[in-house]
Amino acid sequence: KAGVTQTPRYLIKTRGQQVTLSCSPISGHRSVSWYQQTPGQGLQFLFEYFSETQRNKGNFPGRFSGRQFSNSRSEMNVSTLELGDSALYLCASSSNGNTDTQYFGPGTRLTVL
């Protein structure tokens, strides 16, 4: 089985712009979670989608949003980018998102200038 894929792998944006990141889960997985990884804060949960519905949301401002499509692929969007949004954004998929294991993609490295 192919693993979790994320596109693009690297992105450079300037303050005030918006960005969309994409994640394709492992085939058959219906849950997709997003995390932000920074050296200072570590891995922080952004949100989780299951069957096109947001099931959980972390403590991030409304500028961070996401969605999931019927094929379980997911996108996250960050609007009005700030310097502090520079981070590695990780996507993880699992079959049901509740009691099973999450498998992570390689991440998208976002740099905001």
Add this chain to the structure above:
Amino acid sequence: AQSVSQHNHHVILSEAASLELGCNYSYGGTVNLFWYVQYPGQHLQLLLKYFSGDPLVKGIKGFEAEFIKSKFSFNLRKPSVQWSDTAEYFCAVKARTGYSTLTFGKGTMLLVSP
């Protein structure tokens, strides 16, 4: 909400030394526990997990972890580390009630010198 504490931010060992990385969590109910590893330039990979049963779990590459419920701990061990074990290690916990989230510790950077 659950939280995870990893005792050491940085650990430096020589090859063949034994490793123990501490992890404690706070949550009053039943949890699933995980150790993930992130090798330099690579993505986060599952090292091992505990859901139920034998509290001593074995993972890939000779790693093992022991769940001690009374201490809310899930420490990672390896009898003899190799240079290739240089990586960042993350402990994570997920409550087994409702739709809980996976909560990570801050991570421990392990550097193994040859």
